[in-house]
Amino acid sequence: MGAVTSDYRLSPLLAARLLGASLVAFGLLVFLATAVVVLFSAPVLILSLTVLGCVAGVFATGWFLTRKTYVVHLDAEGYHVRFVRGAGVNRAHWADVEDAADTRFRDLARSRVACSRASWRRRLVRSMAPAC
Numbered sequence: 001m002g003a004v005t006s007d008y009r010l011s012p013l014l015a016a017r018l019l020g021a022s023l024v025a026f027g028l029l030v031f032l033a034t035a036v037v038v039l040f041s042a043p044v045l046i047l048s049l050t051v052l053g054c055v056a057g058v059f060a061t062g063w064f065l066t067r068k069t070y071v072v073h074l075d076a077e078g079y080h081v082r083f084v085r086g087a088g089v090n091r092a093h094w095a096d097v098e099d100a101a102d103t104r105f106r107d108l109a110r111s112r113v114a115c116s117r118a119s120w121r122r123r124l125v126r127s128m129a130p131a132c
Contacts, residue, residue, distance in 0.1 A: 007070040010083070015065040022061045026054040 010018075033050035036042050073080045078093040 003076045005073065005075040007074075008072040009070050010065060015069075018065055019058075019062055023058060026057055030054055 009015075030047075030051055033047050037044060037047045069083075071081065071083055073082075076094075078091065078096070080091045081087040082090070084090075
């Protein structure tokens with residue numbers, strides 16, 4: 001059996017935002033090419049090639065964001081994290097990993113609430129117990 005690998009990709013919302021930003025950039029490029037053709041009487045071929053290149057660029061960007069871009073890559077040798085600022089160590093072998101933890105704030109807040117509710121219940125039960 002071959003080596004098992006796992007890739008965790010960008011969220012669809014983030015990929016859509018990045019694709020939107022690239023659409024704005026490609027639109028500005030077409031606008032600049034149009035301005036050059038109109039203001040300097042350049043050949044229309046410049047504008048046509050720019051538009052074709054931008055359309056190809058939009059499709060290539062969409063393909064790259066949905067197929068090739070990953071945030072976390074796990075394989076038999078180790079892991080690799082990309083596009084995350086506070087990731088700590090971005091790449092390591094499994095032999096070098098001592099501890100892995102999920103530190104999402106939302107989960108920490110839930111666990112604290114659950115613990116405080118449980119301790120509140122324990123105190124309530126203890127206060128209701130008859131004294132011996």
